[in-house]
Amino acid sequence: MSRVLAAAPSDPVAVPERVRVLAGDDDVTPVWRNELGGLTFRLSAGPGGERPGAERYVKWVPAGTPELDLDAEAERLAWAGRYTPVPHVLDRGTDGAGAWLLTEGIPGRSAVDPRWLAHPGTAARAIGAGLRAMHDALPVDDCPFSWGVADRVSRLSPAARARVGDVPAVDRLVVCHGDPCAPNTLLDDDGRWTAHVDLDALGVADRWADLAVASYSLEWNYGDGHEPAFFEGYGIAPDAGRIAFYRRLWDLG
Template sequence: HPDTAARAIGAGLRALHDALPVDDCPFSWGVADRTARLSPDARARVGDVPAVDRLVVCHGDPCAPNTLLDDGGRWTAHVDLDALGVADRWADLAVASYSLEWNYGDGHEPAFFEGYGIAPDAGRIAFYRHLWDLG
């Protein structure tokens, strides 16, 4: 049930973003830190960074398989948190919604954004997907 999973992934990411204290997180997943790890060629192709919408503790690898669901299709946990760090929430939202296509096929992004409780932001999504692809 891809839409059920997409909605739960969105809800789980929202729970993570709302629960973890930004000021207590010693790690960064922000644009400056991520681009510093890119090759000079890739760094030159990053483009204009959008203004931060909301700083949160991001998962860092919010692809669909890194959210665990129970038998009823509800979010229960996150795994693979080695890239966790403070960043704009769109760094996670763009990649999590991107991964739905890889894992479930087209058409499930509306359920994801409904589960998170936000309307898609095309500009931020495009930027953070591009940054993901460069990395």
């Protein structure tokens, strides 16, 4: 999987017609956009609405964007939701313009919410603790999805395969998040993790596939110096060799 950059939109966003239909009378707010064209909108009812205070979220991707597989994410959310806090799927589908995934709101703010950008050490520790809780909760033997290193390496070009290097021995197989970057952990107001989002790549792999990338993303979002808090939150010492391998694989994928 390649690294996909995302951010809250800073310029006006055209709301797709399907999103307007799903919203009904709810307010529609764009909250996230990635470089492949995928958008996330918050649907919120006001005090006079049928669902006062309730929030839903809809992901929408334009037609012909195979890198963003919302069906895959819906399947993984349904499975993971039996064991760990993740969004509940309300609807999914496709039309000529694109694909959508509608989920219930879930408590917490993204770890890159301005509240946590101002307190990166707390956020980094919570991201580590949340990832450890997910790895411990999801049952490897029952997981129908794989994020295995052999498959990921096999999809590289010959040149990239040579650059990524030898695959390290497995430390511990877990059900990995698959995109464990900082924005995909939610935190409560006390700085504790509450849930995970964006699970379209979830699958069984060595835990260092997640650990290497989650710690990598701290620099992108918070700047240098926060990896110790992350590894403390997870409860493990950094493994420099495995970290280097899985970061190269992420960058080259």
